[in-house]
Amino acid sequence: MLKIYGDILSGNCYKIKLLASFLSLEHEWIAVNILAGDTKTAEFLAKNPNGKIPLLELESGECLSESNAILNYLANGTDLLPTAKFERAKVLQWQFFEQYSHEPYIAVARFINKYLGMPEDRKDEYHKLxxxxxKALVVMETQLQKTPYLIGDNLTIADISLYGYTHVADEGGFDLSGYPGIQKWISRIQEHSKYIGMK
Structure with missing residues (x-):
């Protein structure tokens, strides 16, 4: 059976759980507490020397880290990952956008507020984020005013990648009321018959 190591309240981990639900993948979810040092143990570091979650462990014992790599692996051969060359590249484009232009701001601001409780020494950083x-939300909104999903008319792992932290962006201080396209997109994903929430 597949094993997924993660923290369900982490957007990067949750998006793996959400994809597993959409694809009805049988798996064992292994809860990991990063604040308690669970990712720094010798046992965990043997599986992922980078000491981060999420982590996918295959039945063979092989391990795969990095949330978007895991999404691509699990979605391969399904309707959630296009086979056409350009559309597949567009999925990757949005996933790189998520890691470099979205997550470093929205996820970090949420971490400072939700996980750390807004410590005084990180307030300035929080506001600068x-x-x-x-800026990232505007890019998403621009696309979602044109198409129901990020790649077009169909849900893909590009949407799952961005949904993870976007739907809880308010926990990082980002008011989504000014982004109607994003709000409709969030509702669209939540209406999926196999949708599961973060909590």
């Missing part, structure tokens, strides 16, 4: 996060 807001402009970058809104």
């Amino acid at each position: 807001q402009s970058g996060g809104h």
